[in-house]
Amino acid sequence: MKKFIPLLFLFPQIFTAQENKDVFLGYSSVYATSVGKINGDIKNYISGQQITIGKDLTNSNQEWVKYLSAKNINFNLVHLDMNQMQKDLWGRNYAFGDAYAATANIDFRLAKLGNVDLLFSPTVGLSYITKTVYTDPDSYFFGSHLNAVFDAGLGIEYQFLKDFALTSKVSFLHFSNGGIQLPNAGVNTLAATVGIKKNIIASKKNEETNDEIIKSEMKKHGFEFSIGAGQRGKYKIKEAFYRVTFSSAYSYFINNMIGFKAGLDAVYYDQVFNPLVYDDSVPYWGKSYEHIRVGASLGTEIKMNKLSFNANYGTYVYFKSPYNQKTYWKAGLRYYITPKIGIESMMYAHKVQADIISFGAFVRL
Template sequence: MKHFYLILILISGLSFAQEKKETTSIEVDFLAGNVMQHAPDLGHLVSGHPTGTMISFSKKTYGSDEWQSAYNYPDYGVYLLYQDFKNPYLGHNFALGAHYNFYFLKRRLMFKIAQGIAYTSSPYDKETNNKNKAFGTKLMANTDFLLEYKKPNLIGNFGVQAGFFFTHFSNGKIKTPNSGINTYGLNLGLNYNFDKPLDYKKDTIASKINYREPIRYNFVLRTGINESPIIGSGQYPFYHVGFFVDKRFNRKSALQLGTDVFFTNTFKDFIRYQSVAYPLKNIDPNTDYKRVGVFLGYEMFINRISLEAQLGYYVYQPYKYDIAVYDRLGLKYYFTKKIYTGFSVKTHAFLAEALEFSIGARL
């Protein structure tokens, strides 16, 4: 019984300590805007002005960990998103995921980055909804960016925010069709702080640390499944192998230079299909399906998590179905200083090719 009471005391102490480190808030944003027509065959999906609601539950940081003061005490938490596309083919989307809020200009300007999993009410169906070229599956990825002016505690614990939003839905071509949908527009909302704000703690020791590093060598394997543009052609695994060097300049930033080799198996059947379906194009069915690209990249280190963006160009692309420029946006998680895993989206000008799951080494 004594041990039971001791455990209760320890749990209570930990809970109290956690309350002193962070506070909790909620934000409710109302969205209204437009669908971005990023492909010629999406005109019939741009018929209305989408509306939606985003609810974000956040933990506000005050410097208990070094990364918090380095990034001006961001918030982190979970979000719920609902969007009505005002289109009979697109229907409604629901999303759940995680977010970060970063602050600028004396904490009046807030930038939200959110990533999650989405569900659509009206995916493509050959018989009942063959006009929906955007969503080939019920489940897909969701990415959101919001830039807002935020005023907390305007009346008591209630505050307001207003700004601009951008949302993206795509299954990464796991199954076609998958043109994806991007929306943009204005948002207006309320926020509420459940707790009194705490004092911010500045990490004076970390500010004296030299984060510059020598050039590091990276090897990464990215894999997953995708389907060719031909609906119902089948899903195949892909293997994207990358080698690059990076140079970390400070606490937050590193630049990258490297090369990718793409073994995308769906291209094999797609090339053969094109050679038969379009004989006047004189496509050789034995055309090499592999591609090689070179890229420049940027990595932003937060804590064990980092954000990564890369822009590449195909230097070897025998079958030129996509444009020669590709880009990649993703998250990485470091198990150790040398081993990491990640998740990224590879696209060609807003048209997703693959959702990549990766394992890599930084030496």
């Protein structure tokens, strides 16, 4: 594959030279090592590569871009070789296979010094991992081939020529299926990337920095309601429990991008905890003796045009937990179809353990 990387940068030369090029193409090498509970059982070395196509937002006149100092939006294709594993003390080989992922991220500028930008880069995406507990029974990390990718880290971008920049990032990278299929130990890594990017073309409608800022007005006060559904896998069985989520909240936006909210979150279980059944007895913190649990939470919403990131932390007011679980958190993305209605994907979790991923809709009145 690396033989063809130079072609990715030569191909754009067919485009006519233009000023203010804001669409770019990039390539990065990826190096990572696992951390957390995997560390100590095995040692590993993960390597890979990433191809990126993105847009420089510096000249965008959207309000959220200016307010949040967004610099780039990137779409990435990633390959990671996770086969380079050592056996543990019991002789088991925990090779994870290969991961193929499609991700998207926004680079937020934290500081600028000359031609160097310091960036914070949160990333989300989907990956296909070739080895699971069903293909390699010794493994207990992945219960499904399809997993979500979450990545966040600090990077630098050095513009050393007019259309070329060197890039580097250190980040925390996590794979998980959100509990849709168990086991879901996932893999946590510390990752580093080193790469290069080249500006290739200008957008058809190049936005100038002195244009009037485009605002998307957000109603300051509002009551919102959401409903969704998700599944929780059974341990090493291709079956699942199902849950329905309900949320109501009062939200207040201090501007068109940043909002705060307080509300109630309820989850309905189709099947309650039964300690006599093995896949029910594995100590996952979301189990309940009752069909309903209810919590009160506080949180925030960061809105970027029609897309927003949401995060809440809460305390249970009613939860018959076998493990005396008192707190929870939830985080996810929303897409506003109109200023009042949209769709969302929200992950509910306890401590560092995902409970369910709920997919549904919301309304804000």
